Amino acid sequence: MLSPALTAHDFFWDDLLEFIEERRVIPIIGGELLTVPDGAGGEAPLHVVLAQRLAERLRVPADDCTGDDALHLVACRYVEQGGRREDVYPRVRNLLRELNPPIPPLLRELARIRHFRLFVTTTFDSLLAQALDAERHGGAPETLTFTYAPNHNQDLTPEARRGAARPPWSTTCSAALPAHRTM
16 A cells, blocks of 8 residues: 655655755744843743833833834834934943843754854844854854944855855844834
8 A cells, every 4th residue: 555645845854954964054043033031030032122121221112012123113213202313223232231131042952953054143133153152162252253234244254155164154134223114
């Protein structure tokens, strides 16, 4: 008797595992993996915790700022009340430093997969690099990090592109806050 035909889903997982083994997969990490203690005994997405604290510091309402655009909403409210957009970035940086969130366990687990040599994150924090350093370098800050911004970008060195440089690399491809509100 024949067994049922394999589905595309079955092939997907086989292909993915083969691609990982061949080092052909580049994980792209988004904010959904970055949950941190919320101060009330639970956990919340890092950007939501930062948005709530930023709102307190900037004295703007943020009770409804719980989605993916929480930081964006807080920044826009501040600017709409006459604040300068340029004032927001240092506040976020300082809050992130003060919060000093622990490395999320999911990032540590990803960092342990040695077949991944290049990582991309769409977030602005350094938690992915910290996870790579903790899991691959005994905590020493050796992960190479490249950042992209429209007015300032970095790229892998020619040695790194050839595979001659020491991995892993982490790259950030988004800014912390949008430059303006879009309707």
